[in-house]
Amino acid sequence: MNDQLYEEAQSFIRQFYIEKGKQGLEQRLAQVREQIETSGTYDHTYEELGYGAKVAWRNSNRCIGRLFWDSLQVFDQRHVDKEEDIYDVLLQHIDYATNGGKIRSTISIFKPKRHQEEIRLWNHQLVRYAGYESPDGILGDPASVEFTKRCMELGWKGKGTAFDVLPLVIQIDGQTPKWFPVPEESVLEVPLRHPEFEWFQELEIKWYAVPFISDMRLEIGGLHYAAAPFNGWYMGTEIGARNLADDFRYDLLPTIGEAMGLDTKRNASLWKDRALVELNQAVLYSYKADQVSIVDHHTAAQQFHVFERKEKEAGRDATGDWTWLIPPVSPASTGIFHSSYENRMDTPNYFYQQPPYEKNPSAK
Ligand code: ARG
DSSP: OOHHHHHHHHHHHHHHHHHHTOSOHHHHHHHHHHHHHHHSOOOOOHHHHHHHHHHHHHTOTTOTTGGGGGGOEEEEOTTOOSHHHHHHHHHHHHHHHHGGGSOOOEEEEOOOOBTTBOEEEOOSBSSOBOEEEETTEEEEOGGGHHHHHHHHHTTOOOOOSTTOBOOEEEEETTSOOEEEOOOGGGOOEEEOOOSSOGGGGGGOOEEESOOEEOSOEEEETTEEESOOOEEOOEEHHIIIIIITTSTTTTOOHHHHHHHTTOOTTOGGGTHHHHHHHHHHHHHHHHHHHTTOOEEOHHHHHHHHHHHHHHHHHTTOOOOOOHHHHSOSSSGGGSGGGGOOOOOOOOSSEEEOOOOGGGTOGGGO
């Protein structure tokens, strides 16, 4: 009998029954034990799965948006096992979560890893822009260069713009992955404009509405769900201070600083800071105007403090990774900056896993 698995299973099941005040813990533990003894593994009930996915969010130390952990919509897709069917339910996830802009936090959970069998989504996010290397620099998102190459090797071809949505790449049990296009109608995007700067829209910058993380492993009670894509909604700075601003991403601060007429030759003119504020303003303004859910970093930080208070009331201490929780713009203007957190990783949780396309160096 797999003692380690039973240990992890029972600690999770125990937590679930106690936290929910549910009857029948001993019977359920006996059942789990028996299933592990006879088959080497066990199955979660739908209730256990849903609770596990929510608590995994609650335990995600780097996430500032955890106040809403209990409202996660959980789709149990453990019965789906063909690439085409996985593709179908991924599109359903995208449509359900996008909801015309009124974003719903959602997770779709596929069957857990068993021996050599596992489902892997090669995408980092279900919707993300391609990045192409060219002699005069990178076109699109530099963070996607490696994955974009893999997609092209599999036969996908992009349009060659800075905002080509990558295909969904689905792999079952280590076989050759299959790729599928994300239909344009499924991808909600927001063209950026600025409340005061008329010229801003001419830069033709946009971003997609929903961040769907698709490469993390959900671990619940000793079971490993390698394919469990989930989404929340954006905090403005993720787009305005990182994706579009980092010099190793879209690197747009020089463009914006110059358009603003700032002295981009002198650090002390604070042109970067001023460009950052206006870019972030444009993100929040445009999402709001298009009625696409988004939160600014001041509000998100306040919500995080409410989360901390509610956790205390429930007899728990919120754990956290301070280096990630502080926003990248005006961090010291939020309460988080002046607090400290224990960065202890409890399970259930979401974990990084090695990209499957890096596993086999000969395929490079
Ligand atoms: N930071 C990532 C991005 O900019 C998304 C991470 C998840 N974010 C979220 N708000 N749930 O695409």
